[in-house]
Amino acid sequence: MMDWKDALSTIVTDPNARLRFGEPLSKHTHFGIGGEAEAYIEVSTIDELTALAHFHSKWDVPVAVIGRGSNLLVSDKGFKGICVKLIGELAELEVDGNVITVGAGHPLPSLSKLMSKSGLSGVEFALGIPGAVGGALIMNAGAWGSSFGDVVTDVTVMDETGELVKLTHDEANFEYRNSGLNAYFCIVGATLTLQPGDVDTITTLMNGLFKQKTTTQPFVEENAGCMFKNPPGDSAGRLIDICGLKGHRIGGAEVSTVHGNFILNLDNATASDVLDLVAYIQNDVKEKTGISLQTEVKRLGFD
Ligand SMILES: Cc1cc2nc3c(=O)[nH]c(=O)nc-3n(C[C@H](O)[C@H](O)[C@H](O)COP(=O)(O)OP(=O)(O)OC[C@H]3O[C@@H](n4cnc5c(N)ncnc54)[C@H](O)[C@@H]3O)c2cc1C
The missing domain is CATH 3.30.43.10 (Uridine Diphospho-n-acetylenolpyruvylglucosamine Reductase, domain 2)
Structure with a gap:
């Protein structure tokens, strides 16, 4: 059988x-x-x-x-x-003037580079974000004041019955590092509307933002980007820093000494090491500043 x-x-x-x-x-x-x-x-x-x-x-x-x-x-x-x-096919990208149709599997750094070469502005911030379009839609990924949702016209999703559904920008419910797209079986792709511009200006901006990112955040060691969301009007990295937690280590997991909001897998860290460190940071920051940090990183396989 x-x-x-x-x-x-x-x-x-x-x-x-x-x-x-x-x-x-x-x-x-x-x-x-x-x-x-x-x-x-x-x-x-x-x-x-x-x-x-x-x-x-x-x-x-x-x-x-x-x-x-x-x-x-x-x-x-x-x-x-x-x-x-x-x-x-689910990772393909098509350019029609300033309108881009992109599959959810397409990597963000590739999108950013291809758009700069096409003289299209709006995703320069994405060169240093090592995710794919689907994850960027779910998370409304962003940096330097820009978010992926800002350039999205519509999102195609598949529901549990296998039907394709096209959602407008507003129906996707983009918010800070979140969206309403979690509710669907699969994010299939999106239509983006970018601004035509000068190739050199766009490329210089993209490369400049990438350089700024890689000099202020860890980029070589294994990590999952920012561990915590920034609380309204503040930065999680600043709070972790003033609490003296940079370099704090549990098992193989360590708070980056470069940027406090990154947890690094320095020495065969386990998921338990990471979660113990997350809880330690949350308790310490709460005790010293009164602020509760919420995690940005998604979890899979936990009960
Ligand atoms: C070095 C580094 C730097 C980073 N910098 C930034 C930054 O500047 N700004 C920022 O916002 N983020 C940043 N991140 C975090 C991360 O890159 C983004 O959140 C990215 O958008 C996640 O995309 P992903 O494809 O890797 O998603 P994943 O991590 O694979 O998935 C994230 C969630 O989305 C779900 N998902 C993914 N694709 C689909 C799909 N097609 N359909 C349904 N569900 C799906 C997954 O199940 C999971 O719940 C950084 C991460 C690293 C490692």
Whole structure:
């Protein structure tokens, strides 16, 4: 009799290349942390994604679509379910004048570079954000006063029944490092409207922001970007700094000495090390400043 693993292998045309069981998720996160996913599958077309949604409504196995794992902490126990990565047609980009149609799997640094070469302004800030478009939509990723949602005209999502739904900018409910897009089975792509401009000016701005980022934030060591959201009118990094927590270490996880809002995996840190350090920081900052820090990094595989 067919079990869910057999059924899953019928979704993609070349399961030997794009489907794996017992896949270490540490390979798919910027933190380099996390146990195994029961299954990992790379989906490359809308038809395959629709088949996956139908599979999901038939079999009682959790499904999590991930991007480039740059805002993700995966449990040491891994994920009892299927991790999905969008590739191929679902990562393509098309330019029509100043209107861009981009798949959720497309990497942000590539988007930023391609737009600068096309003389289109609006995503210069994204060169230093190592995520994909889907993750940037979910998180409303941003830097230097710009957010991804600012350039989005509409977002295409797939619901649990496999139907494609087009949401307007307003329906996506973008807010600071959050959106209403979590509610859907999968973010498929988006339409962006950018401003035509001069290639050299755009490229200089993009490279300047990248340089500023890599000199003020850790960029080489494994991490997941900012661990905490900035509280209204303040910066989480400043609060962590004034509490004297830079360099504080639990197990293999350490608060960056360059920027207090980054936790680094310096020496085979576990997800437990990271969560213990997060709790330590939250308690200390609360005790010394009265402010409760909320985490920005998403979690997968925790009960
Ligand atoms: C060195 C470094 C620097 C960073 N700098 C910044 C910065 O300046 N500004 C900023 O905002 N962030 C920053 N980040 C964090 C991160 O890059 C962004 O949040 C990014 O947008 C996450 O994209 P991702 O593809 O990696 O998402 P992931 O981490 O893979 O996923 C994030 C969440 O979205 C979900 N998800 C992802 N794709 C889909 C999809 N297609 N459909 C449904 N759900 C999906 C996942 O399940 C998860 O819950 C940084 C991270 C690092 C490591």
